[in-house]
Amino acid sequence: MNVRGATGLTGVTVQPRNLKLTIEYDGTGYCGWQLQKARPSIQETLQRAVAEVVDHPVVIFGSGRTDRGVHALGQVANFNTSSVIPCGNLLLGANTHLPDDIRVREVEEVPAEFHARYSAWGKRYRYTILRSPIERVMVRRFCEVVRSPLDLDAMRSGAGCLVGLHDFRAFQGNAKHRRLDAEAVPPSTVRTVLAIVVKESGPLVTIDAFGKGFLYGMVRTIAGTLIEVGTGRRSPGDVAAALESRDRRRAGFTAAARGLHLMAVYYDPEKALDAVRSVAQGAAPDDPAGQKQEQLLKVLM
Numbered sequence: 001m002n003v004r005g006a007t008g009l010t011g012v013t014v015q016p017r018n019l020k021l022t023i024e025y026d027g028t029g030y031c032g033w034q035l036q037k038a039r040p041s042i043q044e045t046l047q048r049a050v051a052e053v054v055d056h057p058v059v060i061f062g063s064g065r066t067d068r069g070v071h072a073l074g075q076v077a078n079f080n081t082s083s084v085i086p087c088g089n090l091l092l093g094a095n096t097h098l099p100d101d102i103r104v105r106e107v108e109e110v111p112a113e114f115h116a117r118y119s120a121w122g123k124r125y126r127y128t129i130l131r132s133p134i135e136r137v138m139v140r141r142f143c144e145v146v147r148s149p150l151d152l153d154a155m156r157s158g159a160g161c162l163v164g165l166h167d168f169r170a171f172q173g174n175a176k177h178r179r180l181d182a183e184a185v186p187p188s189t190v191r192t193v194l195a196i197v198v199k200e201s202g203p204l205v206t207i208d209a210f211g212k213g214f215l216y217g218m219v220r221t222i223a224g225t226l227i228e229v230g231t232g233r234r235s236p237g238d239v240a241a242a243l244e245s246r247d248r249r250r251a252g253f254t255a256a257a258r259g260l261h262l263m264a265v266y267y268d269p270e271k272a273l274d275a276v277r278s279v280a281q282g283a284a285p286d287d288p289a290g291q292k293q294e295q296l297l298k299v300l301m
Contacts, residue, residue, distance in 0.1 A: 016080045019087065020110045021046075021060070021094075023075040026101040028141050028258070032068045033075070042066070045102055046077070046094075053093035054083035063116040063265040064123065067173075067217065069257030071142065073289050074124075074264040078116045116265070122194065122212045122272040124263040124279075126290065127223035127255060128297070129205040139297050143204070144223070144259035150205055150230035152198055157236035158229040159196035159207070161243060162222060166190070169246040171225070173217015173254050189215060189246075195276045198226065201294050205230075208263070208290070210276050217254050225252030263289050 023046070031039040035047075047060050063076040085093070087107040094104045113119075130136060130143040131150060162171075169189040194210040207226060209219050225242065228234040234252060242250035266272035279290060 016082050016112075017084075018078055018080055018110050018112050018114055019090070020106075020108050020114060020116070021077045021079075021104050022106040023077060024073045024103050024105055025071060025075065026141065027066060027069050027071045029101060030068065032070065033062050033064070033066045042072075042075075042102060043077075045099065046104075049094045049097035050079065050090075052097045053090055054081045054085060056082065061116050063120050064262075066262055067220075067257055067260075070260045070262065071258075072262040073293060075262050076116045076120070076265040078110065078114060119267055120265050121269050122210065122266040123214065124266070124272075124275060125209045125214065125219045126261045126263045126293070127207040127209070127219060127259050128261070128293070129207070129223075129227065129259065130297075131203050131205060141258050142261075142297060144227070144256050146205075146227060146231070148231045150227070151232065152200060152205065152230065154232075154236055155198045155207075155226045155230045158226055158234075158239035159198055159222075161236065161240040162196055163193050165192045166243055167246055168193075168215055168218055168243070170242045170248055170251045171218045171221040172215040172248060173221055191215060191218070194272070195280060196222070197276075197279050199279075199282065204294060204297060206290070206294070208279050210272065210279075220255045220257065220260055221248075221251055221253075223259065224255040227255060228252040261293065263293075 025042055027042065029040065031041050033042045035041050035043045043060055043062060047058055050058050050060065058079045058081060060077045060079045066072060066075070087109060091104055091107045128143045130139060130145050132145055133147050135145045167190050172189060191214060192212040194212070197208040199206055207223050209222060225234065225239055229236055229239060264275065266275070
């Protein structure tokens with residue numbers, strides 16, 4: 001919804017402002033980002049909270065939909081408002097009206113043409129695995145537990161097959177897209193993956209996927225496939241074969257939503273590529289979001 005300029009008592013027209021939000025949330029109790037009837041969503045919860053502060057209904061546009069149970073440390077959204085409330089006050093006010101599992105981290109005024117989704121250049125997702133013989137109570141909502149040893153070199157080899165411009169139909173989570181005629185290459189399933197970085201930090205193994213866009217369930221299916229490679233159920237070559245087949249049945253399982261975090265949305269190609277290099281080189285000080293996530297999980301364990 002666009003908010004038109006409003007004329008106050010003084011006769012001065014107030015032009016709508018476009019405000020950008022950076023948000024983090026624990027997605028456990030939500031149906032996902034997208035508004036749905038009779039089910040709690042991140043979008044709806046945010047809209048209610050922000051409307052309380054600006055004193056008019058708002059429609060908040062997200063950078064993309066996260067699935068049910070998926071978390072975010074760097075989701076981005078925007079909305080239009082006629083309110084003149086300063087960004088700092090709006091930040092405090094919105095968080096006052098939000099539940100404990102959603103927080104607005106930043107509010108900034110951006111040009112009218114900015115759109116959280118359509119202006120985005122790329123995204124970073126992280127899938128987190130806990131290597132442990134038992135599930136750990138305090139981190140169970142944020143990690144997939146793997147009890148078997150993981151061959152990280154094999155996982156990295158398999159991940160390397162997925163980097164670049166490919167048809168990722170075999171890794172799409174929606175069951176209705178399991179099969180495809182060999183001659184057809186639908187543009188809707190072609191995506192560019194910039195990098196997939198597999199690394200370990202103590203008992204944690206993280207899979208960071210950087211891309212210009214991802215299909216529904218794609219990162220979770222990549223994670224599930226790489227877990228199967230790491231445990232020896234598949235070879236790295238099986239990943240390439242699944243990709244080439246464009247058949248969902250040839251890829252691995254779709255890993256649980258609880259292990260997935262939307263880490264960042266990029267609006268500048270250079271910043272996205274800098275982030276890829278930083279994570280790939282293990283430069284923790286240049287990756288504060290990833291570093292904080294690892295540290296928090298280790299503290300809770």
